[in-house]
Amino acid sequence: MCPAKEIYKVEGFDACTEIERRKDWLKNLKDDEFLKEIDSCGLPPKALAVDVGCGIGRRTALLAGHRRVGSVIGIDIHDALLKEAGEYFRVKRITNVRLMRNDAYNLDIADQTVDLVRCDSVLWTTRTPLKVLGEIKRILKPGGKFILTNHDSTGVEHLSHPPYPRAYSEFSRKFNSYLKSCGADTFVGHKLASLCLERGLKVLEAKLESSLDLGPLSPAKVRQHWSFVEEWAPQLLEKGIVQPRTLKEAKRAYGVWATRPSLSLVRLKFKVTGCRP
Numbered sequence: 001m002c003p004a005k006e007i008y009k010v011e012g013f014d015a016c017t018e019i020e021r022r023k024d025w026l027k028n029l030k031d032d033e034f035l036k037e038i039d040s041c042g043l044p045p046k047a048l049a050v051d052v053g054c055g056i057g058r059r060t061a062l063l064a065g066h067r068r069v070g071s072v073i074g075i076d077i078h079d080a081l082l083k084e085a086g087e088y089f090r091v092k093r094i095t096n097v098r099l100m101r102n103d104a105y106n107l108d109i110a111d112q113t114v115d116l117v118r119c120d121s122v123l124w125t126t127r128t129p130l131k132v133l134g135e136i137k138r139i140l141k142p143g144g145k146f147i148l149t150n151h152d153s154t155g156v157e158h159l160s161h162p163p164y165p166r167a168y169s170e171f172s173r174k175f176n177s178y179l180k181s182c183g184a185d186t187f188v189g190h191k192l193a194s195l196c197l198e199r200g201l202k203v204l205e206a207k208l209e210s211s212l213d214l215g216p217l218s219p220a221k222v223r224q225h226w227s228f229v230e231e232w233a234p235q236l237l238e239k240g241i242v243q244p245r246t247l248k249e250a251k252r253a254y255g256v257w258a259t260r261p262s263l264s265l266v267r268l269k270f271k272v273t274g275c276r277p
């Protein structure tokens with residue numbers, strides 16, 4: 001079975017692929033929208049913000065540039081990602097971010113000292129998101145704000161059109177359930193708000209954002225999407241979760257489907273804004 005560790009903690013985690021993939025995903029980050037989200041938090045001047053699971057730091061950099069933010073602590077468990085983030089800040093001449101290698105389950109930050117926590121696309125990778133939310137609650141000042149975002153695969157199969165081809169659909173179900181056994185919940189987005197309530201955090205707003213990719217995906221996009229599967233392929237095959245032929249057919253079916261001129265591909269992202277009571 002999958003190791004008890006989580007997907008970003010397994011041995012052989014390929015930081016290089018992750019860096020390239022995140023650079024590509026984040027290149028269309030909408031600065032204005034991101035900054036508006038921070039505006040809505042009503043931060044005090046010179047606020048201290050923490051970016052939990054900051055990865056390569058593209059969002060951290062935007063956070064650091066907000067007029068109300070004095071300094072940011074970016075934490076992540078991967079040295080290679082932190083190194084990439086540090087290099088990015090150097091090139092962009094961003095000097096108000098401190099990067100720390102830290103585990104989100106046990107943050108090296110004092111109680112009730114932080115004005116804002118962001119945690120983007122991280123909770124799907126953690127086996128016990130409630131524990132991470134407990135840490136976020138602990139470090140926030142009373143009234144301190146948090147913004148959590150995460151994608152969610154729930155229903156995407158049914159909302160996209162034409163429907164997933166069977167070979168891909170069956171593979172995708174097996175893959176998601178294997179990821180779940182590795183502590184990665186690709187369906188966590190819609191649970192975020194209720195997890196916050198369960199942890200005793202106040203939810204100020206919970207939003208669902210959807211987007212549509214219309215028309216054929218470019219071959220580069222198809223490759224990028226499939227690269228995540230490819231990283232897992234050796235394990236999936238070794239553990240007999242799928243057979244080589246099934247994987248091959250799923251890839252082919254996905255390629256044909258994703259490049260259909262009439263494609264409508266749905267993505268769902270949940271965003272929860274709240275505060276420590």
Ligand SMILES: C[S@@+](CC[C@H](N)C(=O)[O-])C[C@H]1O[C@@H](n2cnc3c(N)ncnc32)[C@H](O)[C@@H]1O
Nearest residue numbers: 008053054055076077078103104120121122125
């Ligand atoms: C999908 S990436 C998102 C990165 C970044 N927040 C962004 O939006 O680009 C998830 C990040 O969470 C980090 N991560 C996962 N589990 C973690 C943990 N327990 N403690 C700290 N960081 C963690 C990973 O190393 C990775 O950089």
